[in-house]
Amino acid sequence: GDMPAELWNRIKDHPCYSEEAHHYFARMHVAVAPACNIQCNYCNRKYDCANESRPGVVSEKLTPDQAFRKVVTVANEVPQLSVLGIAGPGDALYDWRKTKATFELVSREIPDIKLCISTNGLALPDHVDELVDMNIDHVTITINMIDPLIGTKIYPWIFYDHKRYTGLVASQILHERQMLGLEMLAERGILVKVNSVLIPGINDQHLIEVNAAVKARGAFLHNIMPLISDPAHGTHFGLTGQRGPKHAELMAVQEACSGGANLMRHCRQCRADAVGLLGEDRGQEFTLDQIPAEVA
Ligand code: SF4
Numbered sequence: 001g002d003m004p005a006e007l008w009n010r011i012k013d014h015p016c017y018s019e020e021a022h023h024y025f026a027r028m029h030v031a032v033a034p035a036c037n038i039q040c041n042y043c044n045r046k047y048d049c050a051n052e053s054r055p056g057v058v059s060e061k062l063t064p065d066q067a068f069r070k071v072v073t074v075a076n077e078v079p080q081l082s083v084l085g086i087a088g089p090g091d092a093l094y095d096w097r098k099t100k101a102t103f104e105l106v107s108r109e110i111p112d113i114k115l116c117i118s119t120n121g122l123a124l125p126d127h128v129d130e131l132v133d134m135n136i137d138h139v140t141i142t143i144n145m146i147d148p149l150i151g152t153k154i155y156p157w158i159f160y161d162h163k164r165y166t167g168l169v170a171s172q173i174l175h176e177r178q179m180l181g182l183e184m185l186a187e188r189g190i191l192v193k194v195n196s197v198l199i200p201g202i203n204d205q206h207l208i209e210v211n212a213a214v215k216a217r218g219a220f221l222h223n224i225m226p227l228i229s230d231p232a233h234g235t236h237f238g239l240t241g242q243r244g245p246k247h248a249e250l251m252a253v254q255e256a257c258s259g260g261a262n263l264m265r266h267c268r269q270c271r272a273d274a275v276g277l278l279g280e281d282r283g284q285e286f287t288l289d290q291i292p293a294e295v296a
């Protein structure tokens with residue numbers, strides 16, 4: 001296409017950033033970061049972060065050392081492995097100590113693996129310099145609103161700067177931090193994918209404005225994902241629960257955004273411990289009891 005060669009080189013083996021790559025290159029997630037600094041109404045803390053994952057899934061939580069052994073084991077058995085991501089099961093940047101330790105161990109052993117993280121963005125501005133230093137080339141921020149009033153229907157509270165905030169001020173802070181983090185990453189040339197969870201009746205039409213806003217701030221890809229409604233999820237939305245969008249509703253919002261930021265249409269909403277090509281999950285072949293105690 002019209003993409004500059006330098007950019008193409010950075011995405012051509014990342015299955016989430018390049019639709020072509022997703023047939024040939026594999027990613028894995030390791031679930032090392034269970035803590036989270038916000039509450040999303042669609043989240044159930046017993047399960048993986050819904051920002052990037054399927055509801056109702058409990059990933060095997062690992063220490064950085066266990067994650068390191070798992071990554072090396074997978075790299076030896078899955079030759080297409082090109083990307084290591086940390087997508088929770090909480091927030092990779094709030095639980096930064098474990099995220100960072102994992103990346104340091106892995107990149108010492110496998111220097112050419114691409115590192116990526118996903119985050120709700122609240123802690124993002126504090127970590128941009130370290131992300132650059134550590135060569136983390138791909139960051140996903142989940143942005144569900146740019147209007148804090150809409151945010152009040154999605155986020156009951158955040159924990160920021162040692163304090164808990166609720167109501168409008170919580171969403172205002174979250175929104176400002178997300179926009180600042182996105183701008184800082186774009187300025188430093190880190191590729192940013194924005195995930196938005198489409199929540200019918202809450203942010204469906206609003207996502208068109210989100211699309212324009214994140215594009216204007218330099219997001220490379222926008223991934224509009226359906227809320228996957230599950231009885232165990234979304235209970236905070238009210239007694240009746242919150243339904244997910246119908247396929248046609250998702251398509252309509254994606255269609256309305258097609259002049260804006262590049263849309264990702266092949267996201268599989270993987271588990272926080274997914275392994276393999278997109279659309280396949282070999283995670284169960286690499287549970288802790290199956291990986292060696294010593295790998296390097
Ligand atoms: Fe749950 Fe993820 Fe939201 Fe945190 S950011 S509350 S882990 S869905």
Ligand code: SF4
Nearest residue numbers: 016052267268269270
């Ligand atoms: Fe890629 Fe979507 Fe899976 Fe994340 S959840 S690894 S963006 S396909």
